[in-house]
Every structure is written in C-alpha cells, then in structure tokens.
Amino acid sequence: MRSDRDRNVGGQAQNQRPRDRYGRPLPYGSPGVPRVPDDAVFTPDEGLAEAQRLLGEGYAFHAHEVLEAVWKSAVESERELWRGLAQVAVGLTHAQRGNAEGAARLLRRGADRVAEYGGAAPHGVDALGVAAYGRAVAGEVEAGHGDRVDPAGLRLTRD
Structure with a gap:
C-alpha cells in the first residue's frame, strides 16, 4: 500500500485535495469549493x-x-x-x-x-x-x- 496517497479512516484511497467548481483537483492548500463528503448519505x-x-x-x-x-x-x-x-x-x-x-x-x-x-x-x-x-x-x-x-x-x- 502506498503511504503517499490520501486515505480515509478505513485505509481506502480518498483524494483530499481541494476541488474547483468543475470538480478538478487543485493543489493542496488552494482555496476550493465545499465538497460533498465521500461518506455522505442522502435519502x-x-x-x-x-x-x-x-x-x-x-x-x-x-x-x-x-x-x-x-x-x-x-x-x-x-x-x-x-x-x-x-x-x-x-x-x-x-x-x-x-x-x-x-x-x-x-x-x-x-x-x-x-x-x-x-x-x-x-x-x-x-x-x-x-x-x-x-x-x-x-x-x-x-x-x-x-x-x-x-x-x-x-x-x-x-x-
């Protein structure tokens, strides 16, 4: 398992970089738009x-x-x-x-x-x-x- 990748608490790969309004990853530390959490649940x-x-x-x-x-x-x-x-x-x-x-x-x-x-x-x-x-x-x-x-x-x- 690569240790340089973002991971969630379960150890699965999960990109934590901020995103622009079109969902493109931005460099770490850049201002992005609020994201929908990967573990979000909606009815x-x-x-x-x-x-x-x-x-x-x-x-x-x-x-x-x-x-x-x-x-x-x-x-x-x-x-x-x-x-x-x-x-x-x-x-x-x-x-x-x-x-x-x-x-x-x-x-x-x-x-x-x-x-x-x-x-x-x-x-x-x-x-x-x-x-x-x-x-x-x-x-x-x-x-x-x-x-x-x-x-x-x-x-x-x-x-």
Missing part, C-alpha cells in the same frame, strides 16, 4: 433537492456526487435510475470542462438509463424530461455549442 428526496440546488448554482460535478451517493444506497430496482441521473450530471461537468466527446457520451448514456423508467419513475423524477434534456445537450455539445451549457436547465423532478 432520494434529500438527494434530489440538493442536486437540484447545486445544478441551479452551476455545480454539475457536485450534483453528480450527491446523485452518486443516492445511487450507492438505493434499492436495487432504482439503482439504474440514480446511476443515469449521476451520468447526466457528470456529462454536464464534461461539457463545462470543454470535453465534448466525453460529455456527449455520458449525457446519452445517462439519458438512455433514465428513459427506461418512463413516466412512472419513482420520487417524482421526470425521467422522460431528463432524458430529453440529456440528448438535446449532447447534440448542442457535438455541434460545438458546449459553452452554452447551463446545468440550471436540467429539471430533475416533475414538480
């Missing part, structure tokens, strides 16, 4: 509310981390929904970082996953709306308009 409703708040503020990477936390604790029948939501959010992150190819791929992959839940997605998730948004943004990114991507445009729920 589906808490996760949706927090992820939507973060998207509204332009923090797609951090919204992805929240959605990923819900995915990790979700019941088996909902895991692919949460995985897809997290992929759409990280696709937006790639668009914000200027990675058009990665953005389009993740946006479509996430859109396909959430679309499987159709209009009956649990927790008020607007699966069809999220899927349509992800596919539309993927097209915009591929057309060279990734600089126009605004994570606040993604609405996670039907209400």
Whole structure:
C-alpha cells in the first residue's frame, strides 16, 4: 500500500485535495469549493433537492456526487435510475470542462438509463424530461455549442 496517497479512516484511497467548481483537483492548500463528503448519505428526496440546488448554482460535478451517493444506497430496482441521473450530471461537468466527446457520451448514456423508467419513475423524477434534456445537450455539445451549457436547465423532478 502506498503511504503517499490520501486515505480515509478505513485505509481506502480518498483524494483530499481541494476541488474547483468543475470538480478538478487543485493543489493542496488552494482555496476550493465545499465538497460533498465521500461518506455522505442522502435519502432520494434529500438527494434530489440538493442536486437540484447545486445544478441551479452551476455545480454539475457536485450534483453528480450527491446523485452518486443516492445511487450507492438505493434499492436495487432504482439503482439504474440514480446511476443515469449521476451520468447526466457528470456529462454536464464534461461539457463545462470543454470535453465534448466525453460529455456527449455520458449525457446519452445517462439519458438512455433514465428513459427506461418512463413516466412512472419513482420520487417524482421526470425521467422522460431528463432524458430529453440529456440528448438535446449532447447534440448542442457535438455541434460545438458546449459553452452554452447551463446545468440550471436540467429539471430533475416533475414538480
């Protein structure tokens, strides 16, 4: 085991470097934005509310981390929904970082996953709306308009 890597109390590798608003690691000691703790636990409703708040503020990477936390604790029948939501959010992150190819791929992959839940997605998730948004943004990114991507445009729920 390498001793020069950041580790959590359980000894697992865990990067402790500060991050910028797009989730990129910064040098130690740099001011970063608050991170979602790696051990954070959210109920589906808490996760949706927090992820939507973060998207509204332009923090797609951090919204992805929240959605990923819900995915990790979700019941088996909902895991692919949460995985897809997290992929759409990280696709937006790639668009914000200027990675058009990665953005389009993740946006479509996430859109396909959430679309499987159709209009009956649990927790008020607007699966069809999220899927349509992800596919539309993927097209915009591929057309060279990734600089126009605004994570606040993604609405996670039907209400």
